[in-house]
């Protein structure tokens with residue numbers, strides 16, 4: 001029997017994933033990763049966070065019910081180094097990070113996969129809404145989940161071929177409703193648990209406060225400037241802002257105004273009109289390809305610039321060793337440095353990268 005380690009967060013999806021794997025005949029081992037420091041754990045619990053004591057209790061109960069072995073493993077150091085530190089550093093450099101992507105690649109896959117292989121498992125599995133497929137060219141890639149509104153391929157675009165070849169995502173072939181029905185049918189007590197919140201380690205979504213409290217920096221205030229360089233007000237620190245933001249600027253300009261650029265080197269936040277946040281072209285680095293080994297020439301794709309973006313027609317080409325240029329057919333609003341751009345052909349991930357500061 002092939003051994004698989006399933007990451008259990010105590011929620012509906014990973015619980016049903018464990019059930020499905022068992023049904024499919026795998027030797028299933030449940031693991032909950034402890035990833036965040038103890039103090040915050042209790043705050044997260046109240047907000048439905050994924051990794052505190054009740055998550056462990058829930059996951060353990062499900063594992064008992066499914067009659068599979070269950071362990072809690074400590075990944076706090078890996079999470080701090082790869083997710084929290086990256087998250088803070090990116091904001092302080094004026095970019096908007098995506099911590100789930102870093103967590104997936106470096107904590108869930110790199111660290112958990114290594115430990116799983118060490119204990120004799122062949123695969124790791126999660127309750128993500130995505131499907132792992134092997135193409136005719138032999139490469140592994142991700143296919144969008146059955147319900148596009150739940151699809152999580154965007155946050156998984158930078159898994160390596162090696163990681164994908166050891167990965168199972170059994171819930172991706174079902175809709176969320178089907179998963180909830182399945183959970184109810186098999187009597188899982190977590191069937192009605194709410195979905196977890198957006199960023200698990202920031203309970204109230206107050207990124208700015210979190211970064212201030214977790215970095216040594218004191219006074220982060222600076223100037224709001226307009227596109228001509230005139231000072232138009234004071235900002236609270238660049239980490240409070242992202243491209244396209246309108247709320248919370250506290251500027252009375254007599255018209256709606258938006259963040260159009262963040263300049264960490266001068267600690268300035270540039271303000272403009274909505275029309276100033278549209279661009280045709282972005283550049284991306286830290287490229288990872290999935291369905292293709294390498295990009296030859298130009299390629300037509302559907303490109304997604306944030307988790308909630310529908311995707312838009314674009315042409316990509318390499319312009320440097322690790323830099324891709326992506327030209328959209330229609331200008332896109334709020335292309336944001338630090339976020340991922342993920343390229344699709346129909347429902348399949350071609351690859352992706354990290355959006356750089358330069359836009360045209």
Ligand SMILES: Nc1ncnc2c1ncn2[C@@H]1O[C@H](COP(=O)(O)OP(=O)(O)OP(=O)(O)O)[C@@H](O)[C@H]1O
Nearest residue numbers: 007008009011012013014032033051126127128196
């Ligand atoms: N602390 C953790 N320990 C082990 N696996 C985890 C942990 N957090 C998340 N995962 C895995 O990653 C998957 C996706 O996590 P995500 O936070 O997107 O969903 P979720 O809402 O927590 O899912 P679920 O309904 O399974 O709780 C989970 O289904 C689970 O397999």
